Structure formats: C-alpha cells, structure tokens
Amino acid sequence: MGVRYFKELVKDIFYPKDYSCVFCRWPLEKEYLCIMCRDKLIEVNGEKHIKIENETLNVNYIFLYSGYAVELIQKLKYKSDFRVGEIFAEYICNFIKSKCLENIDYITYIPMHRIDERKRKYNQCKVISKYISDYYDIDMIDTLIKTKRTKDQIGLSKNQRFRNLENVFRVKENLDIKNKTILIIDDVCTTGSTLYYCKKELQKLDPKEIIILTVCAR
Known part of the structure; x- marks a missing residue:
C-alpha cells in the first residue's frame, strides 16, 4: 500500500x-x-498564442471560458467550493499526461496581493496547483509576489490591462530555478497580461523552460 x-x-x-x-x-x-x-463541460485542450511587446506568449488551456466552465470557476473563486479545485486538477493532470509534460521540476501559480488573499482566505490558483502537486508528487513552490493591488481588470481595454499590471510582480528572494522546468497555473487567461509579466519575472532566474497552463481561456 x-x-x-x-x-x-x-x-x-x-x-x-x-x-x-x-x-x-x-x-x-x-x-x-x-x-x-x-x-x-466541453473540454478543448487548446493553445493560445498571444502577441505582446513583440513576443508570443504560448498559453495552454483546458476549457473555453463559457457555460459550465464559468460556473465552476465562480464556485471555486467566490464560494470556496474546493471540490472544484480537484475537478480542475483532474483535467489538468490528464492534459499533462497527454502532452507528455511530466518532466516538470516545479509547479507554481499566479499570486494574489496579500490583502486580497487575506480577504478571500485562499488563492484559487494555489488550491488547484496543490492538487496537481500531490497527484504527480512534484514540489509546488511560491515563486512570485504581487507587490501592488491593482484595479479590477473587468471593463479595461487590452492596453489598459497590460499597463495595469506593469511592475506589479517580482520574484521571491533566494529562489533557485536555474535550468529547471516550471509549470505556471492560472485560472483564466484573457489578454495574457498577468501571465506575460509573471513569466518575464521568472525568466530573470534562467529557468530551462516555463510552461503556462490555465483552466480557461477567453
């Protein structure tokens, strides 16, 4: 046993x-x-290629942000239904296996500002990441800090979303991910601005590869 x-x-x-x-x-x-x-619940297992600042951000995702997927996101994010975290982790683990992505050194996630996380009492991306970490026995690590509270992204234009997140994230001190493969987990990708800045910060530490995987994409 x-x-x-x-x-x-x-x-x-x-x-x-x-x-x-x-x-x-x-x-x-x-x-x-x-x-x-x-x-x-319609599974897509797609890839989104987003042009940002003369770069292309590659984002893997499981569902389109519509229908039952939206209801599940809301149950986890606003109603503390952690069963949904397990559901999402199941789909993500199947995706990782199907794409032969098991050679991951660390799993990390998009951070919340400490005040916002204190209010919600949890970070939904961390919840999902923990389930994946347990399933594959891969270390989940805190890599990033959100240093500023930002305006709600809803209703902002693509350019406003991008500028809204500039200089908001930084890597944690004494973090060693050099030559490591990192999986970043997020719940929803819209313009890719959050993921772009988080990836850019992590790249400063010379990882071997950064894989981005979100539950949903708009």
Whole structure:
C-alpha cells in the first residue's frame, strides 16, 4: 500500500468528503461530477498564442471560458467550493499526461496581493496547483509576489490591462530555478497580461523552460 493511498484513506475516514455532483447534487462515489454534467463541460485542450511587446506568449488551456466552465470557476473563486479545485486538477493532470509534460521540476501559480488573499482566505490558483502537486508528487513552490493591488481588470481595454499590471510582480528572494522546468497555473487567461509579466519575472532566474497552463481561456 502506497503512502499517498494510506494518507487519502485516513483523510476519508476522519474527514469524509461530500461525494456528490457539484451541479445537480446527485450522490456519487469518489467523484464530484456526474456523467450527465461532465458531458456538458466541453473540454478543448487548446493553445493560445498571444502577441505582446513583440513576443508570443504560448498559453495552454483546458476549457473555453463559457457555460459550465464559468460556473465552476465562480464556485471555486467566490464560494470556496474546493471540490472544484480537484475537478480542475483532474483535467489538468490528464492534459499533462497527454502532452507528455511530466518532466516538470516545479509547479507554481499566479499570486494574489496579500490583502486580497487575506480577504478571500485562499488563492484559487494555489488550491488547484496543490492538487496537481500531490497527484504527480512534484514540489509546488511560491515563486512570485504581487507587490501592488491593482484595479479590477473587468471593463479595461487590452492596453489598459497590460499597463495595469506593469511592475506589479517580482520574484521571491533566494529562489533557485536555474535550468529547471516550471509549470505556471492560472485560472483564466484573457489578454495574457498577468501571465506575460509573471513569466518575464521568472525568466530573470534562467529557468530551462516555463510552461503556462490555465483552466480557461477567453
């Protein structure tokens, strides 16, 4: 019996999970999406190429930001439904396996400003990353700090979104990722501005490769 299996067994005994569909509440065994609702969640597994500052940002994503995917994002982001984090992690792990991306050294995520994270009490990107980290037994590390609170990106133009995030992120001190392959996890990619600046910061430390993977893309 593996150590991870034993840990999961202990957790299930002392902290029983609510195994029911997150949408229709149909009782399930060891799952959070029933077949009917899963069929309504359209998996794309696409790649988005965004031109920013004479560079091309390559973003892998699982779903388009529409329909059931939006509802799931909102359940995780605003209703603290961490079952959704496991659902997203499942899809992401399948994507990683299908694209032969298992040779990842570290998993990281898009940070929130400390005040915003304190208010929400968690970072949804970190929640998803932790599940992926546990599944693949790959270290999840904090690599970036969001140094300024920013305006809500909703309603801003592409250029305004880009400038809104300039000089907002910085790498953590004493971070060593030289010659390492880093996977960055985000929930939603719209213009790619956040991911662009985060990647740019991490590139200062000479990683071997930076792979960007988001749950949804607009």
